[in-house]
Structure formats: structure tokens, C-alpha cells
Amino acid sequence: MDAMxxxxxxxxxxxxxxxxxxxxxxxRDRRVLPTVEPGYLRPLIPSEAPQKPDSWKDVMxxxxxxxxxxxxxxxxxxxxxxxPTANSYPAIVADILxxxxxxxxxxxxxxxxxxxxxxxxxxxxxxxxxxxxEFLACSGGxxxxxxxxxxxxATLVALxxxxxxxxxxxxxxxxxxxxxDIAEKLVGYTSSQSHSSVERAGLLGGVKxxxxxxxxxxxxxxxxxxxxxxxxxxxxxxxxxxxxxxGTTSSCTFDNLEExxxxxxxxxxWLHIDAAYAGAAFVCPEYRYLMKGVEMADSFDFNPHKxxxxxxxCSAMWLKDPNWLVNAFNVDPLYLKHDQQGSAPDYxxxxxxxxxxxxxxxxxxxxxxxxxxxxxxxxxxxxxxAHYFEKLVKSDERFEVTEEVLMGLVCFRLKNxxxxxxxxxxxxxxxxxxxxxxxxxxxxxxFLRMAVCSRLSEESDMEVTWKEVRESADDVLxxxxxxx
Amino acid sequence: MDAMxxxxxxxxxxxxxxxxxxxxxxxRDRRVLPTVEPGYLRPLIPSEAPQKPDSWKDVMxxxxxxxxxxxxxxxxxxxxxxxPTANSYPAIVADILxxxxxxxxxxxxxxxxxxxxxxxxxxxxxxxxxxxxEFLACSGGxxxxxxxxxxxxATLVALxxxxxxxxxxxxxxxxxxxxxDIAEKLVGYTSSQSHSSVERAGLLGGVKxxxxxxxxxxxxxxxxxxxxxxxxxxxxxxxxxxxxxxGTTSSCTFDNLEExxxxxxxxxxWLHIDAAYAGAAFVCPEYRYLMKGVEMADSFDFNPHKxxxxxxxCSAMWLKDPNWLVNAFNVDPLYLKHDQQGSAPDYxxxxxxxxxxxxxxxxxxxxxxxxxxxxxxxxxxxxxxAHYFEKLVKSDERFEVTEEVLMGLVCFRLKNxxxxxxxxxxxxxxxxxxxxxxxxxxxxxxFLRMAVCSRLSEESDMEVTWKEVRESADDVLxxxxxxx
Numbered sequence: 001m002d003a004m005x006x007x008x009x010x011x012x013x014x015x016x017x018x019x020x021x022x023x024x025x026x027x028r029d030r031r032v033l034p035t036v037e038p039g040y041l042r043p044l045i046p047s048e049a050p051q052k053p054d055s056w057k058d059v060m061x062x063x064x065x066x067x068x069x070x071x072x073x074x075x076x077x078x079x080x081x082x083x084p085t086a087n088s089y090p091a092i093v094a095d096i097l098x099x100x101x102x103x104x105x106x107x108x109x110x111x112x113x114x115x116x117x118x119x120x121x122x123x124x125x126x127x128x129x130x131x132x133x134e135f136l137a138c139s140g141g142x143x144x145x146x147x148x149x150x151x152x153x154a155t156l157v158a159l160x161x162x163x164x165x166x167x168x169x170x171x172x173x174x175x176x177x178x179x180x181d182i183a184e185k186l187v188g189y190t191s192s193q194s195h196s197s198v199e200r201a202g203l204l205g206g207v208k209x210x211x212x213x214x215x216x217x218x219x220x221x222x223x224x225x226x227x228x229x230x231x232x233x234x235x236x237x238x239x240x241x242x243x244x245x246x247g248t249t250s251s252c253t254f255d256n257l258e259e260x261x262x263x264x265x266x267x268x269x270w271l272h273i274d275a276a277y278a279g280a281a282f283v284c285p286e287y288r289y290l291m292k293g294v295e296m297a298d299s300f301d302f303n304p305h306k307x308x309x310x311x312x313x314c315s316a317m318w319l320k321d322p323n324w325l326v327n328a329f330n331v332d333p334l335y336l337k338h339d340q341q342g343s344a345p346d347y348x349x350x351x352x353x354x355x356x357x358x359x360x361x362x363x364x365x366x367x368x369x370x371x372x373x374x375x376x377x378x379x380x381x382x383x384x385x386a387h388y389f390e391k392l393v394k395s396d397e398r399f400e401v402t403e404e405v406l407m408g409l410v411c412f413r414l415k416n417x418x419x420x421x422x423x424x425x426x427x428x429x430x431x432x433x434x435x436x437x438x439x440x441x442x443x444x445x446x447f448l449r450m451a452v453c454s455r456l457s458e459e460s461d462m463e464v465t466w467k468e469v470r471e472s473a474d475d476v477l478x479x480x481x482x483x484x
Numbered sequence: 485m486d487a488m489x490x491x492x493x494x495x496x497x498x499x500x501x502x503x504x505x506x507x508x509x510x511x512r513d514r515r516v517l518p519t520v521e522p523g524y525l526r527p528l529i530p531s532e533a534p535q536k537p538d539s540w541k542d543v544m545x546x547x548x549x550x551x552x553x554x555x556x557x558x559x560x561x562x563x564x565x566x567x568p569t570a571n572s573y574p575a576i577v578a579d580i581l582x583x584x585x586x587x588x589x590x591x592x593x594x595x596x597x598x599x600x601x602x603x604x605x606x607x608x609x610x611x612x613x614x615x616x617x618e619f620l621a622c623s624g625g626x627x628x629x630x631x632x633x634x635x636x637x638a639t640l641v642a643l644x645x646x647x648x649x650x651x652x653x654x655x656x657x658x659x660x661x662x663x664x665d666i667a668e669k670l671v672g673y674t675s676s677q678s679h680s681s682v683e684r685a686g687l688l689g690g691v692k693x694x695x696x697x698x699x700x701x702x703x704x705x706x707x708x709x710x711x712x713x714x715x716x717x718x719x720x721x722x723x724x725x726x727x728x729x730x731g732t733t734s735s736c737t738f739d740n741l742e743e744x745x746x747x748x749x750x751x752x753x754w755l756h757i758d759a760a761y762a763g764a765a766f767v768c769p770e771y772r773y774l775m776k777g778v779e780m781a782d783s784f785d786f787n788p789h790k791x792x793x794x795x796x797x798c799s800a801m802w803l804k805d806p807n808w809l810v811n812a813f814n815v816d817p818l819y820l821k822h823d824q825q826g827s828a829p830d831y832x833x834x835x836x837x838x839x840x841x842x843x844x845x846x847x848x849x850x851x852x853x854x855x856x857x858x859x860x861x862x863x864x865x866x867x868x869x870a871h872y873f874e875k876l877v878k879s880d881e882r883f884e885v886t887e888e889v890l891m892g893l894v895c896f897r898l899k900n901x902x903x904x905x906x907x908x909x910x911x912x913x914x915x916x917x918x919x920x921x922x923x924x925x926x927x928x929x930x931f932l933r934m935a936v937c938s939r940l941s942e943e944s945d946m947e948v949t950w951k952e953v954r955e956s957a958d959d960v961l962x963x964x965x966x967x968x
Contacts, residue, residue: 003858006505009573013505016577017497020584021490034596038828041600047622049608053855056574059848063581067845070597074587082594082819085839087586089493090540093500095583097547099795100504102571103558110566112518113554116525124533138531149633150837160688180668183690196815197838203813204644204836206667206690249819305839311583312841329687331680335566335733335922335933344522352688352836353634354681355569355789357796361551364543371537374487438819449819 003053012056013096019060020092024075027456032078033436036070072436077454077461081438083249083277084382084408084453088309094365095311098358105356106348109338115347118147118360124367125304125316128375129282132295135318144322146350147359148315151276152197153352154301157317157325159188159205159241161299162270164328166240169268183207187232188241191220191255193248193442195274207241218251218403218442220244222259229267241270246291247278250440250449251402252409254278254290261296271297276315278407280307281383284376290406307408309370309378309455310362325350382408382452385462389450392466398473402445408452411440414473419446421480428472435468487537496540497580503544504576508559511940516562517920520554556920561938561945565922567733567761567790568866568892568937575795578849582842589840590832593822599831602631602844608851609788609800612859613766616779619802628806630834631843632799635760636681637836638785641801641809643672643689643725645783646754648812650724653752667691671716672725675704675739677732677926679758691725702735702887702926704728706743713751725754730775731762734924734933735886736893738762738774745780755781760799762891764791765867768860774890791892793854793862793939794846809834866892866936869946873934876950882957886929892936895924898957903930905964912956919952 004012044066073079075087105114122145123138137144148154163186170182183206190198192211202209210232212224229239242264244255257273264271273294279302281287294300301317304310319325326349336348348354370378386408393399393412400415413422419441426439426448437448450465488496528550557563559571589598606629607622621628632638647670654666667690674682676695686693694716696708713723726748728739741757748755757778763786765771778784785801788794803809810833820832832838854862870892877883877896884899897906903925910923910932921932934949 003854003862004573006509006573009577010501010505012573013501013577013580014498016580017494017501020580021494021497023584025490033593036596038592038596038824039600041597042604042622045604047607048611049851049856051856053858054852056577056853059574059852067581067585067597067601070595070600071585072587072593072595074585074595082588085586085588087583089488089490089496090543092580092583093493093497093540095579096497096500096504096576099571099576099579100500100507101551101555101558102569102795103556104566104569104796108522109517109556111554111556111558112520112522113525113551116523116554117551120526120529123531127532138526150839152838153836156836180664180690184664195838196817196820200813200815203815206664249817311586312588312839329684331684331687333680333733333924335924336680340522352637352640354636355634355796367533368538368543369540370487372533372535374537378487440817440819 004056008056015060019063024087027073027076028078030073030076031433032073032076033430033433034070034072035433041066041070075454075456077457078435078464079453080450080465081436083306083451085312086305086307086309087311088366088455090365090369091309091311091362094361098361101358103358105358106354107336107338107346108340108344111358112344114358114360115344117364118347119144119345121360121363122146122316122318125363126318128372129279129302130285130288131300131318134295134320135300142323143318143320144345145316145318146347148301148317148351149313151195151274151301151303151315152200154299154315154317155198155243155272155274156201156204157351158270158272158299159201159207160328161319161325162188162241162272163205163207165270165324166238170238182238185236185238186240187237188243189225189228189239190243191245193218193250193253194243194245195249195276198243198274218248218253220255220260222256222263225260226263229263229269239267239269241272243272243274246273246275247407249277250442251411252278252407253403254406257291257293257296261293265296270299273297273300275300275302277303277306280304281379281407283308283372284379304363307379308366308375310366314359314362322350378455382457385452385457385459386410388459389462389466392462396470398477402447410450411447412450413447419444421476422446422448425472425476428476429468432468432472435465488540492540499544503547508571511557511560512562514557514560515917516557516560517914517917518554518556519917525550525554559938559940561941562919562948563937564934564949565920567935569796570789570791570793571795572793572850572939574849574853575793575846578845579795582845585842587842589842590838591820591822591830592824592828595842596828598842598844599828601848602831603628603829605844605847606630606800606802609847610802612856613763613786614769614772615784615802618779618804619784626807627802627804628829629800629802630831632785632801632835633797635679635758635785635787635799636684638783638799638801639682639727639756639758640685640688641835642754642756642783643685643691644812645803645809646672646725646756647689647691649754649808650722654722666722669720669722670724671721672727673709673712673723674727675729677702677734677737678727678729679733679760682727682758702732702737704739704744706740706747709744710747713747713753723751723753725756727756727758730757730759731891733761734926735895736762736891737887738890741775741777741780745777749780754783757781757784759784759786761787761790764788765863765891767792767856768863788847791863792850792859794850798843798846806834862939866941869936869941869943870894872943873946873950876946880954882961886931894934895931896934897929897931898961903928905960906930906932909956909960912960913952916952916956919949
């Protein structure tokens with residue numbers, strides 16, 4: 001028997017389309033978090049690849065037998081952990097085309113459409129969320145956008161660009177200093193509430209990154225940053241990079257850009273904005289007050305693959321001056337050269353990897369098949385659902401909402417109860433198996449996070465979620481009374 | 485009008501399946517390299533996203549109007565540039581499922597199936613290519629595999645693991661030395677023929693990487709490495725990392741692992757093997773002589789997304805001791821913790837990014853629906869086609885084959901002609917528009933690379949390719965005679 005031919009692919013592919021449609025339309029019926037134990041899968045399949053091909057029907061049958069028992073259903077309206085990851089029909093279809101073309105867009109010539117659609121889609125996206133012109137390629141300046149895999153990569157890429165810039169600038173003043181001596185003096189800043197990947201970017205990039213304290217509302221403020229910069233300069237260090245977060249993972253808090261921006265600009269510190277989750281909300285003009293000061297940033301990143309219906313991976317990053325990055329890591333062998341170099345971006349210089357997929361198709365399909373209005377509707381609806389859940393929580397005096405609800409995240413806990421009781425509450429909720437939440441902790445206060453994740457979520461889902469929380473609280477508080 | 489619903493998705497998705505099947509079945513009819521100029525795409529589409537949704541039929545129509553004129557057809561049998569990138573029907577269907585489930589597998593609990601299938605698929609793959617047990621999770625030791633996005637990332641990740649190990653070890657002897665002091669003394673090695681991403685990994689990782697000279701057959705040899713290590717130790721540096729290539733990009737040359745391995749082991753140098761392209765060939769036992777010595781490596785990487793029919797991105801990396809990596813960059817916030825930590829890998833610690841797709845489905849589908857035998861058949865057929873083309877080139881005495889043909893790459897040039905004439909030959913070939921090649925250069929000798937890329941390639945395609953080369957040579961040599 002031979003490998004799969006086109007006719008079989010037509011059957012198999014269409015069967016899979018139906019499977020995925022059925023899966024998503026009926027996802028509420030599945031237990032959101034699987035009950036399997038580590039190691040569950042290995043005994044279910046052979047220990048080696050088959051010598052001769054299996055039939056595609058056998059493979060289809062194995063999805064429910066082998067895979068689904070171990071899937072955490074991120075797109076269930078009962079999934080409220082982490083932040084949303086996107087999933088939409090237009091994006092899935094775009095990926096079929098991307099897989100069919102299967103070009104590797106490392107340079108313009110390697111597939112001009114892949115580079116050019118990306119340039120224009122990054123302009124579309126940038127305009128949609130109200131980014132200043134300087135970030136957009138259509139402005140005719142140096143700025144432009146690029147699709148990264150994840151916000152973690154964007155943070156690292158920006159850090160590497162900032163590092164290259166700082167070393168270049170310091171060397172002008174001190175031509176005798178070596179790169180390593182300079183790198184050792186570099187210091188970057190972020191808030192103690194920024195994502196774990198920011199700390200990791202510092203480790204990977206081999207530079208110091210200080211986690212600065214936040215104000216009582218968990219925001220990084222300008223004076224805190226200014227003080228740190230001054231301290232470090234006095235200690236002989238070279239401040240070079242700062243990451244501000246718009247929508248932190250723990251509590252969806254927005255750092256104060258209007259204060260941070262001028263401090264960075266005055267001190268020649270590269271300001272990177274990580275708006276991984278919340279950036280999508282800026283498609284609605286009424287939320288743009290939360291990004292006031294963005295014009296002072298050097299780079300900006302948000303994930304359409306989180307809250308803007310474009311399947312992972314699609315992290316949208318803009319740089320005012322990509323040249324720091326391009327020149328820092330430009331390794332240009334003959335086999336990658338082409339005649340049009342310089343007249344269009346060769347995106348391999350903008351990222352860690354060499355290879356890259358045709359990901360802008362997903363953006364194009366999603367923006368066209370939703371339209372800006374439906375994307376705004378999606379964001380507004382999810383924020384509305386978060387406020388609805390907030391109201392339900394506040395209606396029960398045993399609970400408190402611990403953070404202002406601005407986006408699709410509600411942080412809450414049992415009021416007047418210890419962290420331990422709240423930990424028991426979380427465990428109880430997840431053990432019941434109907435919904436899934438993860439906790440967080442700020443300044444030693446443990447709380448629960450309810451993120452509105454699924455694009456299918458409705459008010460009735462919030463009511464189910466609230467019922468689970470309320471009844472779990474009944475159990476936990478009763479056990480506490482009964483001394484369990 | 486509202487966003488796309490399930491019923492529309494069924495129609496649209498199935499239409500796209502047919503489109504992709506038609507595209508691939510008729511790909512020979514398309515001009516392999518587009519004729520567009522930089523900037524071609526922007527005027528073809530609106531300058532902003534639409535406010536209201538377009539219809540999916542309009543989007544379908546725009547594929548031929550907007551995208552295809554700018555696509556370089558990597559899967560055409562007339563495409564011979566770079567190295568192949570994979571494209572197969574089973575992988576495309578697997579990606580539909582992966583996009584439908586759309587989980588983010590950063591930890592075990594975030595979707596156990598995503599992590600567990602990856603662990604087992606990396607064992608399947610490792611067994612298929614004859615990797616030593618120590619690399620496999622099923623051995624019960626420390627070793628195991630992980631899917632990286634690209635071989636560039638694998639090289640960087642291995643370098644970071646090696647760096648962490650070296651710093652740890654040096655600190656034991658010199659507890660007073662600071663990380664930065666140690667990092668500055670670290671020196672890694674590779675051959676001057678290794679991929680540009682190896683040099684880039686050194687830049688990104690902030691360590692020195694020396695490109696060592698190769699022997700007359702372009703291979704890195706043990707004595708060269710040993711000499712470099714000795715020199716550097718004498719100069720007070722700390723040798724810590726070496727990258728050996730199995731199948732270089734320029735000429736598909738294999739470094740001499742049997743010599744390099746012991747030198748690395750004796751000198752406590754982490755040996756990483758980059759077999760990005762050629763690693764797939766080890767599925768055929770008759771080629772495993774080219775990886776003799778692999779048991780001395782610390783990490784090994786090859787790309788199923790190049791030559792093993794798994795669509796990009798899928799770079800298969802194995803580590804004998806992943807702990808160096810896991811512990812080096814382990815940032816573990818509360819919202820990512822879970823109860824089963826330690827009993828299964830949390831793959832986010834094995835990679836640069838946090839997020840990751842469900843990519844092992846592609847491996848599973850491809851290995852099951854081809855079977856080992858058909859994958860072997862595919863590799864052998866493509867190597868056979870390269871030898872067929874080699875024979876055609878050798879039949880024309882104007883040409884020489886400049887490198888031994890071992891895999892699916894033939895390096896050739898006009899014999900007794902200058903680099904400039906050979907450059908003209910390449911330009912002429914590409915300008916005719918029927919086939920697409922890229923050149924390379926080793927020790928100032930410019931040559932052309934003919935890579936067998938498409939899984940659809942047949943002997944008749946090699947004959948077309950040869951005709952193009954031969955006739956282009958006629959043109960170029962005639963022009964030379966006529967003084968053009």
C-alpha cells in the first residue's frame with residue numbers, strides 16, 4: 001500500500017473539517033479538564049511507528065480513543081484559566097492554505113507574497129488598534145511590524161535590539177570598552193507583576209533585569225522607574241531597556257505609560273510594551289485611554305492569537321526602528337542573498353529563527369471574515385461577561401473582587417478568609433470538574449482568576465461558572481465549620 | 485452580517501481542501517519563481533481592514549488574484565533552491581485538528597495529550613533514525629526529545645544549556661568568579677561550513693563561537709578541533725560547546741563525528757549535532773554510517789519539516805540531559821504551577837518561548853499514514869533522483885560535479901570557467917523561469933546547488949531541470965564567445 005494520494009486527502013480533510021466543527025459546536029459537553037494521570041497515553045499506542053501505513057479511518061477513530069481523553073479544552077466556555085488563546089473558523093481555513101503553499105518566508109524572494117501580506121496586515125492591525133504612524137510601514141518611515149511566534153519572543157527580540165543599540169552608543173563614547181564589559185553594566189527594568197517571560201528574556205539575553213515594585217494598584221509608576229535608573233547610574237551601571245505591561249497576567253493591570261514613557265525617553269532607555277492579552281481591546285476606541293503614552297515606546301507587542309481570533313502562533317510586534325535588530329544579527333550567506341535585498345524586509349533578520357510560516361494569511365482571513373465591527377463586538381461582549389460575573393460575585397457577601405475589572409478577567413477570593421481556605425476553594429472548584437480556573441498571588445494575597453476565554457461564552461455560561469464557585473464555597477466553608 | 489458560523493466553515497473548509505489538492509496536483513503548471521517586484525501586493529488590497537465582513541467566496545477568489553502571483557512554489561518539482569521543506573496530506577489534516585483543539589501545551593496540565601504524544605512521538609522518531617537509547621524518554625533515563633520550531637532554535641537552546649553547564653562547573657572550582665566573567669571566557673566551535681544560524685546563536689547567546697577550517701572535503705576534523713581547544717585553553721579561555729553538522733547547507737557535507745566526539749568528551753565540551761536536512765535519511769539503515777559517533781553527542785537535532793514530510797514547523801531535538809536547560813531558565817509563577825509537576829515534562833522549560841502548539845499530531849499522522857517503509861522509499865527515491873541528475877551533469881563535459889553526492893543535493897558548475905561565468909549561468913537559469921536554483925561558494929569557488937525538493941519529483945523532472953541547465957549554459961557560453 002502506498003502513501004496518501006490527493007483523492008484520499010479530499011475525503012480525509014473534509015472528514016476532519018466536520019470533526020472540528022462538531023468538536024467546537026459541542027465542546028460544552030466535554031469535561032473541561034481531563035482526569036488522566038501522567039503517562040496515560042503511552043500504553044494506548046504502539047511503541048514504534050508502523051512499518052506499513054495505517055488507514056486514515058483508523059487514525060480518525062483514534063482521536064477520541066487516544067487524544068481527547070487527555071485534552072484540556074481551552075475553547076470550552078467552562079475554561080477560565082490563564083488567558084484566552086484564539087480559535088476561529090477563518091483562521092483554521094487560512095492555515096490549510098498556509099500548509100498547502102508551505103513556503104518558508106525567510107527572505108522576500110523565498111515567497112514575496114508571504115513577506116508582503118505580512119507588511120500590509122501589520123499595517124491593518126496597527127491602524128485598527130490606533131498605533132501611532134511611526135510604527136507602521138505605510139508611513140514610509142523606518143518603522144514596521146512583524147509576526148513573532150509569541151510575546152516571549154517579542155520581549156527577547158526587543159531586548160536584543162535594545163542591547164545592540166546600547167552597546168553601539170556606549171562604544172561611541174568609550175571606543176576602548178569591549179562588548180562584554182558593556183553588556184555586564186547594562187540593566188533593564190520591568191515591574192514585579194510582569195510576565196515570567198520577561199525575567200526569562202533577561203536570563204536568555206544575559207543581562208540584568210530588575211523587577212520594580214508597583215503601587216497599591218499593582219501598576220509600575222514613573223517615579224519608581226526614575227529612582228531605579230538614578231540609583232543604577234550612580235552605581236556605574238547603564239540603564240538600557242524597560243518593559244511596561246498593558247494587562248498583566250496575574251490581575252490584568254495596566255502600567256502607567258504616560259509616566260513611564262517620558263522617563264525612558266529622557267534616559268535613553270528602550271521602552272517595550274507587552275500588551276499580549278489586552279492589546280486586542282484597543283480595537284475599541286473606548287479602551288485606548290489605557291495605552292496613552294504609547295507614542296513614547298520603541299516597540300509594542302500584542303497577541304492576536306490571544307484575544308483577536310487568530311489561531312496561535314501570531315504575536316504582532318511593531319518597532320519604530322527595526323534596524324537595531326536587523327543589523328545586530330545579520331548573518332547573510334550567499335545561499336540566502338537575492339537581488340531585491342533592501343527594497344522589502346527580509347524578515348529573518350527580525351526574529352530569532354530563520355524559518356517562518358505564511359502566518360499573515362490567518363490575519364487576512366480573520367479580519368476580512370469578521371470585519372472590524374465583529375471583532376469589536378467580540379471584545380465588548382467578553383468584557384461585558386466579565387462584568388456580569390463580577391456582579392454575581394459581588395452579590396455574595398462572602399466574596400470580594402480584588403482587582404478592578406477592566407477587561408475579560410475577574411480576580412476574586414473569599415473575603416476574610418486565609419490564603420489556605422482560598423486554595424482549598426480553588427482545588428474544590430477544579431476537582432468538581434465542571435469549570436477550570438488557575439490562581440495567582442500578589443503581595444502574599446492568594447486569589448482566583450476567572451478569565452473569559454471561549455468565543456462561545458454567553459451569560460448562561462457565567463451563571464454556570466458562578467454556580468460552581470458558589471457551591472464550592474459552600475462546601476469549603478462548611479468543611480471549615482465542621483473542622484475538616 | 486455576523487461572523488462565520490459552523491455551517492459556513494464546513495463549506496469554506498472543504499472548498500479550501502479541494503483548492504489545496506488542486507494546487508498541489510497541478511503545481512508543475514505554475515511558474516516556480518514569481519515575476520512580481522517588491523511592493524506588488526499593497527495596491528491589490530484595501531489599505532485598511534473592512535468594517536463589515538467580506539464573504540468567504542470573495543476571499544477564495546482573492547487567493548489567485550492577490551497571493552498566487554507572489555508565491556514561490558516550494559513544492560514544485562521545478563524548485564531546487566535551499567533545501568526541501570515538507571508538505572504532505574497527512575500533516576495538513578493533522579494541523580486542522582491541531583488548530584481545532586488549539587490548546588497551548590506549555591505545561592503537562594495545560595493539555596496532557598499535547599505533552600504526552602510529543603514524548604512518545606519523539607521516541608518513535610528517535611528509534612526510526614537509530615538514535616542511541618540514552619536520547620530516548622522510553623529508556624527511563626534522563627534523556628528525551630522535544631519539538632522545537634527550527635534547527636536554529638535547537639542550536640541556540642543547546643548552546644544555552646551548554647553555557648549553563650559550563651558556568652555551573654566552573655563555579656564549583658572558582659566560587660568567587662561571577663557569571664559574566666565566566667561567560668566572557670567561554671568559547672564554542674563549529675566549522676566554517678556550518679549553517680549561518682550557528683554563528684547567529686553565538687551572537688544571540690553572547691558567547692564567542694569560532695568557525696574552524698575544514699579539510700579538503702569540507703569536513704570538520706577532530707585534530708582541527710583539538711588544536712583549537714588547546715590554543716584557547718592556553719589563552720585562558722574555557723571551551724564549552726561544539727556544533728557538528730551532518731549535511732551542511734552549502735554542499736551537504738558530513739563532519740567527522742567519530743573524530744570530533746572523543747575530542748569533545750575528553751574536553752568536557754557539549755557536542756550538539758545539527759542534522760537539520762540529512763537527519764531524515766537515517767531512517768534508511770544504509771546511511772547511518774554517516775552518523776557514526778552520535779553516541780558521543782549531548783544533543784541532536786533534525787528537521788522532519790525538511791525531508792520527512794511533516795509540515796513546518798517541526799524540528800526534532802533530543803538531549804541526553806535536559807536538566808541543564810530546564811534548570812537554567814526555570815521561571816515558575818503560581819499561575820503556571822500544577823500538581824503533577826515533575827512526573828511529566830513541562831516543555832516550556834525546554835524552549836525559548838512559553839506557548840507551543842500541538843505539533844506532535846503532525847508527526848503521528850505522517851508516520852502512521854506513510855509508514856516507515858514509505859518514508860524510506862521517499863528518501864531513497866530522492867537520493868536516486870539526485871544521482872540521476874549527477875549522471876546527466878557528468879555526461880556533459882563542460883560541467884563538473886564539485887561535491888560527492890550523498891543525499892538529495894547536487895553541487896555543480898561549468899568546469900574551467902570563472903566564478904563570474906557561473907554566476908551568469910545561475911542568473912540565466914533563474915531568468916528563464918522554468919526552474920529555480922540558488923548558488924553557494926566554498927573557498928572562493930562559486931557553484932550551483934540542485935536540491936531535490938518536491939515529494940512529487942520524478943526522473944522526467946530531472947530531465948527538465950537538466951535541459952534548462954544545459955540550454956542556459958549554451959546561451960552563456962555562446963554569449964561569452966560572442967563577447968557579450
